[in-house]
Amino acid sequence: MTGTADGAPVGKPPVAPAGGGAKGSDRDGRGAGRSAGRGARPLRWLPLAPATVLLLLFLAGPIGYCVWIAFTNTQLTGSSTSDFVGLDNFRRAFADDNFRNAVWLTLVFTFVSSIVGQNTIGLALAGLMRAASRPVRTVTGAVVIAAWVLPEIVAAFLLYAFFRREGTLNAVLDWLHLPSQNWLFTLPILAVSFANVWRGTAFSMLIYSAALSEIPKEITEAAEVDGANGVRRLWHITLPMIRRSIGTNLMLNTLSTLSVFGLIWAMTRGGPGTRSQTLPVFMYDQAFLKSLIGYGTAVALLLLIVGALFSVVYVRLLKVEV
Secondary structure, rough: OOOOOOOOEEEEOOOOOOOOOHHHHHHHHHHHHHHHHHHHHHHHHHHHHHHHHHHHHHHHHHHHHHHHHHOOOOOOOOOOOOOOOOOOOHHHOOOOOHHHHHHHHHHHHHHHHHHHHHHHHHHHHHHHHHHHHHHHHHHHHHHHHHHOOOOOOHHHHHHHHHHHHOOOOHHHHOOOOOOOHHHHHHHHHHHHHHHHHHHHHHHHHHHHHHHHHHHOOOHHHHHHOOOOHHHHHOOOOOHHOHHHHHHHHHHHHHHHHHHOOHHHHHHHHOOOOOOOOHHHHHHHHHHHOOOHHHHHHHHHHHHHHHHHHHHHHHHHHHHHOO
């Protein structure tokens, strides 16, 4: 043992006890931080509480009530009471020829106007506008988007005036010495499908314009140098690179087309007869014109299930690698 100048003994430096010292302080600090984090975690959801309550009140609540109504015999007129009838409304729907006709027409309307019409024409317009000059892009974009921003009822009356017997289309056909016909009577489902294409193509065009702008020019230029023509570049480069945009656009367009009501109702009211009566029109007819709220709500629930099935298919396709 040695001493200091004042005679105080100097020994070995003190040894930190096991589990103590700096490491122990760090461990205690981390434990305290975790405890504080666990305590503050519920508070993070506090700002979302009002929005969650509103969603439950105005979204989940009505949906749950509609699900309940679908299993009852509720009517607008007649009996003031409603009884639980189980699956009777759904059995009635599947046994109804008009319901099966509405399902078929809904699928035709969705396939023609959304999957084929809006999707294909929107992609074609986006590709042509990308290669066109600025004035052409400005004029084309303004014309297409103008149809999209019109209220649905206004667009319906414009297309009604176009397709009616004394309308614009027959006037052009007469001028060209071609046979004309009453399109809303002979081909009503195709007429309303074309109307939906005319009104909704702008949405697909905007999505595909944004997707095409993200494709590097170096890739397409390299393919062109290698001798790939336009069709091969589209099939092997463009479509694979915008695959996710295609899936997203198809899903959104399909869901919006399944619920189209005002356009068809203003143009044909589901007629003549039931030749353009899609599921939304059939549901409205049963629930509000025939006062069968329970049956109409069951049809609406089936339409919701159809939309969910389309969504599942598109989500699965988006997960598949090309």
